Amino acid sequence: MRTIETHISIPKWIEELELGKKWYKFSRSPLSLLGLVIACSTIILALLAPFLAPYPQHAGFYHNFMESCQGLSLKHPFGTDQFGRDVLSRTIFGFRYSLMMAGVVLLLVVPLGVILGLIAGYYREKIKIIEIVIMRIADIFIAVPPLVLALAICSVLTPSVFHAMMAVSLMWWPWYTRLTYNVTSSLKEEYFVQAAEVTGASSSHIIFKEILPNCLGSILTKVTLDVGWIILIGSALSFVGLGAQPPTPDLGTMVAEGGNFLPDFWWISLFPALAISYTILGFNLLGDGVRDTFVEER
Amino acid sequence: MKEMVNLLWVENLKKHFKTSYGIVKAVDGIDFTIKSGEIFGLVGESGSGKSTAGHVIVGIYTPTVGRILFKDQDISVPAIKRPKRLKREIQMVFQDPASSLNPKKTIKDIVGLPLKVHGLVNSKEELEEKAAKALEMVELPPEELMYRHPADLGGGEKQAVSIARAISTNPSFVILDEPTSALDVSIQAKIIKALMKIQKDLNLSYLFITHDLSLMRNVASMVAIMYLGKIYEQAPTGMFFYNPLHPYTKMLLSSIPVLTDEENKMKPKKVAPKGEIPSAVNIPPGCRFHTRCPFTMDICKVKEPNFVMVEPGHHVACHLYNQK
């Protein structure tokens, strides 16, 4: 009886200790905390948009020309756009599309990139051809400026959110392959990997159970930092009309639409633009904090 | 007395690495045999190739030239091609306790890995039991440590876990690559004590790789000195320390800082330490040690000395003794 208890309680206790340590390290920097607050706030806004937005129906097809292009007021704190839609409501919904973009892209890119990187890194000296094929393909994608590649792909296909996501994913995976490849190649020299090899453990055990857990810190850091970048690129695609199409309340699309009414009705594009900056700032600060916390532990 | 059976033969073993600045001849033709139940001390400065030799024997590297026989089986093939049974029998303890344990795993998983790989356990309970037994052998309290991570342990404890992992599969031969050089002396003493006890209990053979001659004096039954990829002197421990022959051995002995006057008396005089070990890319011609040797003769610069027996069991490669 007693032994069972200790088996359950000890690892938990250790995990708590580890987390406590990590939290201490993280919370030492006020900027990281600010990043965490901002990132959480955007996620909450995105999740609860229908409840938080004062006029949820303004997110989609809606027009009320009576109220178009009204300035800031108590009723519409961020003003209204050319169709009389509440900019505040649309901006809150905009977080949804931006974060969804980042979420879907990362969900596709991270597993693929990481696995390729692990394989290339682990077989770097053993089976050279694997490394050469994977890394050179990755290099080709890395060599083209990301936005240009995405623009090219999106302009060939019909503009839509889905195609924008695919395009961004296609150019994003090599960065994860590169990162994991580098971490793996150095971890491969660690004695614990050699010990597992010497004792006869299978390659898949070594790659996924010995090496991968030690890469997670770096990967998590990159994921956090990338959220901001992907949102930026997604917004840029929408801005030039290759991403989300009106009337979708995508932040990039909104900035583009509002651009036509500058400088008189500046609020239409300013607030979505600020929202983009706010999100990117938050995730970048958070990413820095995550890096300080998880990477270079040893 | 038990009969000593040859366990490991190493014949003209060479390991060269191609690098951008030339070929590194890390190990350049060494021969030795290790009998079962013996502790063979391989001593040398950093850059002498002693660790590479250990890594080749355990299978991390494939030899460039030469043969390694373990229990009459040729193991001079890449580790992947070695029979699994032999992997179970040859284990290794690495130098750096911090890097030899995966920081993300629990001690139980680390010690249990070889057991799992070799199918020596059928259930979780059995794994736990056997891992606990291995930890007990190195005098660690299993109930306290099983579910901890390496970061919670001190250097000595980490190294003890590393030893527990090596002996968990009940091997017959363990390569110890500087197992205590990163540890404090008081902890080194504990680890060595545990290693000696395990060696007796399981009748293990060790290849003990180290730079510490004083430690070898207390541990090994046979000592070999390596310099720039070659063995220059080899003898049973007693003979080795009371009658060191090679000038390099003498230089090493005279460099050791000691604690007592009796030890001071053992140090050969007249051989002041001089110079540094050259790079293994540009190996000096002739006797590799001639650039630092106080007794260099003309022949040393051109001809490599043969490895000859000077007294029973005592071999040396030096022109000073070749001429006799």
Next chain:
Amino acid sequence: MVITPLLEIRNLHVGYKTHMGISKVLNGVYLTVNEGEKVGVIGESGCGKTTTMKSIHRILPGNAIVSEGEIIFKGKDILKMKKRELTEIRRKGVTMIFQDPTAALNPVFKVSEMMTDIIKYSGIYEKNLKKEARNRALDLFEEVALSDPERVFDSYSFQLSGGMRQRVCIAMSLAGVKQLVIADEPTTNLDVTIQAQVLSLLKSLVNEKRLSLILVSQALGAVRETADRVYVMYAGDIVEVAKADVLFTDPLHPYTQKLLDSVPRLTGGVFSIGIKGRVPNYFNPPSGCRFYPRCDQSLNICKDKKSPLVEVKKDHCVACWLYRGVST
């Protein structure tokens, strides 16, 4: 004759702030270095040797807290010094040789640039700095027995071997007019033949220039052969002080005895079992004597009260209750 000490550390307490609370590492360290004296400090890793040395230079990490104590260098407390005075001490008073010569030399600068900077800040030469610095550097390199000073002067640190790097570090630390050299494990990363050469070099340079030396090392033999007087440190306490030859033949504190026993001897013989347990947790160190949980001869009083460092024989101080019973 009254000898005024060059450096005197009194009752130094240093802790580190971490997420688990304050780790109280130094627990009242006393250390004296007289002019021209070579002092050795021995102890296991993690016992506060490096922390003590770093506090002399005031280069402790940001989370360190010096809660108590004084470090008097030539009559002035280093801990209370203003930035300017401290810089002066660093440039002209105390110098440090670190454990890892690879890390101590910046790989992006040539040895020549680093040497010139050091010589510049030592403030000996006002005019013709470049030329003088070169000459001075080459002289220094000859003093530290570097075989090819000209080549070393124009090299990057990674082009040098380990022994050469440490020699360069020693040359750098002696570039200015210094009074005290702190060598923190200067030979730990070097092979024994090179260690022997570096230590004898250090010893002869210190003797020649009439400097004082603090040699911190885990290599007990190295300390025995270099130092005049030896401090034994355990868990942030100085537990024993004696002349080097006395300490190694007649150690008094149980810790020193056990530590010396643990060292493998060239003469062979019985191997000791080491010291049971491990260095205490500094977040919650044992009350009283910090060694008592690992001590075989502990008395009741050890648990409650730490013994002060008392001279039990001539020039031989020990902090252990076993010897207080005898003397009082």
